[in-house]
Amino acid sequence: MSHLLTVSPSPHTKSDEIIPKIMRSVIVALIPVMVLSAIFFGLHSLRIMLAAVLACVFFEYSIQKFILKVPPTVRDGSAVITGLLLAFNLPAGLPVGLIVLGSLVAIGIAKLSFGGLGQNPFNPALVGRVFLLISFPVQMTTWTANITAADSFTGATPLGLLKEGIKSGKSLATLAGDAQIPGYLDMFWGNMSGSLGEISAVAIILGGVYLLWKKIITWHIPAAVLGSIFIFEGILWLIAPDRFMDPVFHLITGGVMLGAFFMATDLTTSPMTPLGKIIFGVGIGVITMCIRNFGAYPEGISFAILIMNGFTPLINAKIKPKRFGGK
Amino acid sequence: MLKTFKLGGIHPQGEKLTAAMAIQPLQLPKEVVLPIAQHIGAPSTVVVKKGDLVKTGSVIALSSSPVSSNLHSPVSGKVVKIEESLDASGFKKKSVVIETEGDVWEDSISRDFPQTNFENLSSAAILEKIREAGIVGMGGASFPTHVKLEIPAGMKVDTLLINGVECEPFLTSDHRLMLEHGEEILKGTTLLMKVLNVEKAILGIEINKPDAILLLNKLAKNYPGIEVEALQIKYPQGSEKQLIQAMTGRLVAPGALPASVGVIVQNVGTAYAVYEAVAKNKPLIERVVTVTGKGLSNPGNFLVRIGTPISDLIKAAGGLPENTGKVIIGGPMMGKAIANLNIPVTKGMSGIVLLPVEAAARLNDVPCIRCARCVEGCPMNLEPYLLMALSEKGLWERAEAGHITDCMECGSCSYTCPSCRPVLDYIRSGKSQVGKIIQSRRNSASTDINTSIKPAIPE
Numbered sequence: 001m002s003h004l005l006t007v008s009p010s011p012h013t014k015s016d017e018i019i020p021k022i023m024r025s026v027i028v029a030l031i032p033v034m035v036l037s038a039i040f041f042g043l044h045s046l047r048i049m050l051a052a053v054l055a056c057v058f059f060e061y062s063i064q065k066f067i068l069k070v071p072p073t074v075r076d077g078s079a080v081i082t083g084l085l086l087a088f089n090l091p092a093g094l095p096v097g098l099i100v101l102g103s104l105v106a107i108g109i110a111k112l113s114f115g116g117l118g119q120n121p122f123n124p125a126l127v128g129r130v131f132l133l134i135s136f137p138v139q140m141t142t143w144t145a146n147i148t149a150a151d152s153f154t155g156a157t158p159l160g161l162l163k164e165g166i167k168s169g170k171s172l173a174t175l176a177g178d179a180q181i182p183g184y185l186d187m188f189w190g191n192m193s194g195s196l197g198e199i200s201a202v203a204i205i206l207g208g209v210y211l212l213w214k215k216i217i218t219w220h221i222p223a224a225v226l227g228s229i230f231i232f233e234g235i236l237w238l239i240a241p242d243r244f245m246d247p248v249f250h251l252i253t254g255g256v257m258l259g260a261f262f263m264a265t266d267l268t269t270s271p272m273t274p275l276g277k278i279i280f281g282v283g284i285g286v287i288t289m290c291i292r293n294f295g296a297y298p299e300g301i302s303f304a305i306l307i308m309n310g311f312t313p314l315i316n317a318k319i320k321p322k323r324f325g326g327k
Numbered sequence: 328m329l330k331t332f333k334l335g336g337i338h339p340q341g342e343k344l345t346a347a348m349a350i351q352p353l354q355l356p357k358e359v360v361l362p363i364a365q366h367i368g369a370p371s372t373v374v375v376k377k378g379d380l381v382k383t384g385s386v387i388a389l390s391s392s393p394v395s396s397n398l399h400s401p402v403s404g405k406v407v408k409i410e411e412s413l414d415a416s417g418f419k420k421k422s423v424v425i426e427t428e429g430d431v432w433e434d435s436i437s438r439d440f441p442q443t444n445f446e447n448l449s450s451a452a453i454l455e456k457i458r459e460a461g462i463v464g465m466g467g468a469s470f471p472t473h474v475k476l477e478i479p480a481g482m483k484v485d486t487l488l489i490n491g492v493e494c495e496p497f498l499t500s501d502h503r504l505m506l507e508h509g510e511e512i513l514k515g516t517t518l519l520m521k522v523l524n525v526e527k528a529i530l531g532i533e534i535n536k537p538d539a540i541l542l543l544n545k546l547a548k549n550y551p552g553i554e555v556e557a558l559q560i561k562y563p564q565g566s567e568k569q570l571i572q573a574m575t576g577r578l579v580a581p582g583a584l585p586a587s588v589g590v591i592v593q594n595v596g597t598a599y600a601v602y603e604a605v606a607k608n609k610p611l612i613e614r615v616v617t618v619t620g621k622g623l624s625n626p627g628n629f630l631v632r633i634g635t636p637i638s639d640l641i642k643a644a645g646g647l648p649e650n651t652g653k654v655i656i657g658g659p660m661m662g663k664a665i666a667n668l669n670i671p672v673t674k675g676m677s678g679i680v681l682l683p684v685e686a687a688a689r690l691n692d693v694p695c696i697r698c699a700r701c702v703e704g705c706p707m708n709l710e711p712y713l714l715m716a717l718s719e720k721g722l723w724e725r726a727e728a729g730h731i732t733d734c735m736e737c738g739s740c741s742y743t744c745p746s747c748r749p750v751l752d753y754i755r756s757g758k759s760q761v762g763k764i765i766q767s768r769r770n771s772a773s774t775d776i777n778t779s780i781k782p783a784i785p786e
Contacts, residue, residue: 006653006687007417007666009752011738013339013496013659013686017700019693019745076693118696118746218703267698272710316713323730324334324568324707325580 019117022216023077029210030084030262032203036189037088037196044092044144045196051096053083055103063112070116078117082106085125088197088258089302090132093144098136102128122309123266126302133302143193157193158182158253162245163298172242187252198258201251208261217265220274224281225260225288226251232289244293256288259301269309276312276319283308329534331559332569335706337739339562339660341535342496345619345626350503352630353643355427359402359634360412361387362420365673366463367470368394373423379406384433384610387423390458396471397461398423401612401632403431413670415656415663422671425634441606450522453605457522460604461611461674465596466490466501466565467657469675472597476522482586487528488574489516491543491595492558492565494533495658498678500615501595503628505532505539512595513543513550515602520552523591528553530595531574533560562660563737567592569706581733596677611674616640620681622648631672637679638668652687655680660738690747701740701750707733711740715750718757727761734758 037045060079064072086106090099106128114120133140143157156164158181165175175181182192190200197204211217233247250256255263264270264284271280284304291300364370371388381387381400388398404427411419432438448456458473478484489512493501505512516528530547532540534557544555556574563569568579570592577588585592593601596614603609612633619626624645631640637656641647647654647668655662656670659680701711709730717726731754740750 003652003684005651005664005666006684007664008653008689009749009755010662010664010736011660011742011751012653012655012662012664012680012682013742014690014747015337015339015743015745017743017745018690018747019696022698022745073693116694118694268696272697272699272702272712320729321702321705321708321710323581323709323733325578325583326730327580 019076019078023081025214025216026081026211027077027084029207029214029216030081030088030197032206033088033197033200033258033262034084036200036203040190040199041092041144041196045087047096048090048092048094048099048196049084049087051099052087052090052103053080055100056080056083056086056107059104059107060112063108064116068112073117076117079107082111082124082128085197085262086128088262089125089129089195089255091140091143091195093142094132094139098132098139102132105131118268120268121312122306123263123269126263126306126309130302130306157298158187158249159292159298160193172245184248184252192253194253195255195258197262198255201257204257204261208257211261211265217261218274218277220277221265221270221281222260224278225264225285226256228282228285229256229289232286233293236289236293250289250292254292254299255301259284259288259305263302264305264308269312271312271315271319273316273319273321276315279315279319280308280312283311329557329559330573331561332564332573332706334708335704335739336561336563336569337704337742338560339496339742341560342619343499343502343535344497344621345499345617345628346502346536348499348503348627350507350615350628350630353632353635353640355402355430355632356635356639357427358407358636359400359425359427359632360422360636360671361398361401361425361634362412362414362422362671362673363388363398364420365398365414365469365633365675366396367468368392368396368474370421371395371398373409373421375406375423377406377408380404381406381425382431382433384436384612386610387425390461390471394471394474396463397459397610399461399610399612400425401634402427404428413667414673415665415670415676417663417665435608436610437607438609442608445606446517448605450524453518453522453601456605456608457601460600460609462597462600462604463611463674464594465600465614465675465677466594467661467675467677469673472593472601475591475593476519478523478586478591479584482584483589484523484586484591485525485527485589486575486591487516487520487523487525488570488590488592489528489530489595489598490565490567490570490592491530491532491536491539492570493536494560494562494565495660495662495678496562497619497680498617498658499619500617500628500677502536502539503617504599504615505536505543505595508599509539509543509546511602512598513546513553514606515598515600516553516593517550518601518605519591519593519598525591526552529574530555531558531564531570532556533558533564535560563706563735563739566706566735566737568735581730614672614674614676616672616676617678617680618644619678620648620651620683622650622683623681624648633674634671636669636671640672640679641668641681648681648683650683650685651681652684653682655682660742661736689749692747692749695744695746695748698745700743700745704739704743706737706739707735709733711750711754714757715740715748715753718753718760721760723757723761723764726757727764731758731761732765 110127287304
């Protein structure tokens, strides 16, 4: 033999599930959402996704290379995912300039200023989205009509209609009868107004099941988010059905599905232990429903996830796994 | 649903290349090197000197303390030197070197047939034979078996578990032993049951060895009290605490012995060695070693005398392939990589695994992404990512509070880490630091007691 033997401590074998492979699986899981969004929004959706992905990759590469002067890590695929998730949280008519700005905030501020992949306390795509929502509220809530809607409704989201309706004193019964709120089956498929990737519960659940099957996420966070929303809203609805929509409406509208399966489950910004994940998910569900029912915004899951991201270090510090055989 | 342990665990590729290869005896080595510390506990005391002639099975070193083990000559010949020699740990250890001349066995050993009436020996006599034969745990831990069989006062054992799990990738020595010496393993188990005075023994085998499960299930019908249990495939199921939980549902508390929950675990190889010692008076002088790796032309399971240089074994398996990057003693999960092939086979050596160059080096590590796979994979339910960070930063108190000393170094965390971080390397160093701190605290606590009983100095 012409070389020396390698000596290192055990283990001497390694799972091939390393970061680039995990990121590829996440991208695969996002395909159903991309397809459904392309079906419902047509070329708009491709324009937004392309702009966000290219901008995120560009900013990650150039900030790392020219400002931070560290080896760029775009090959790990995480910037592509941030770009896609940001795009999924944007309305289809958003100008490219704002998409680029949102990408800069997501990658530059929320991710790289904290040290890059694994170091960011808040979900980068959501930081980008919330930055845009607060800075450009009009553009961010101007919903392009869904191209499949033959009767071309105005484009307000079901949650927006609900909030406006309640503010103007309409009863839920009239609102529900209002033709502008699509039927539940339509909403389940995604035939409604909303951000690119949040409309189709079917596509999101398909991708989520893939993530669960590939063991990239565990069931704890999605179950806790969806379960707590169902129970919380269910209780309100049972007490006052004239003031609160039913829990199914809240599960399939807005960003709940996308948030529960793809945003809240972000590995870096969610807790480490199963119990911690459940607490985190319940927190998201409850905060979301408080914002939706009692807040000024029609939708609140982005805020809820970011708030619980902030609690993640505290949850990790306090919720410890029970040692084997321990009391 | 087959049983398995509850917390953590991983599923590495099985890679059992040699599962279908029958055990073949290796020819006698020209020389054997016998480290006197090849078991857990105190090194044995050498009772031969340079120039002595010994037979196969002669005692060459005696157990020196309560936790220690006898050592016998695996060949007949002449003691040529007693010197410091390299073993698998990478350190030089005091060893007896014997040059082989022929193969003359001690008269007391019945090589071919069991002695009559060995079944009727008293439990004390069986235990004594096990002690004399220098048997240690054959699964790799090498803890002296006679010590493990003495149940501490106040504990009551009701179940003997025989470990036929062999959860390490690549290794097949236990698998072949079960297939070829199933009857002897069951007889050994019966002897162990008698020593422990238990009515029940369960032999646990992972479902990746269906032939062994089938065979032993059939054979066990003639052995009252012995059952065979098929287990799910999951690493590290062969670990004592995990196996006890998988098979009995009982949880051994941190720092406690298996006997505290009424269980003793022995490896199938140990049960076989016990049979050989009791029925044939044969000390532990040989064992089955798997020599495997994808580049080897003739991988296999070899019956080899203790003290044989592993270079002999590799030669028998077809010689070291040119692209060998790593040679591992034991399995790839918990085995030791060695730099030098001139080390001897020891009692606890179950396999030699050769990895090619491309599998030898580690992948570059990147920062932790807090994916929690190490937490999900840890069979002791620790937080490896945190213990890694605490060890890296030297925060020993917090590492101790995080139960770093519970870690059994199974390597599931490093195996599963998508960032390819050396999680276990850090934890191992932290564990040793915390261990030292706990020890020094104990020492100073006992000095405190001593000072407190001194007469007080009047003010």
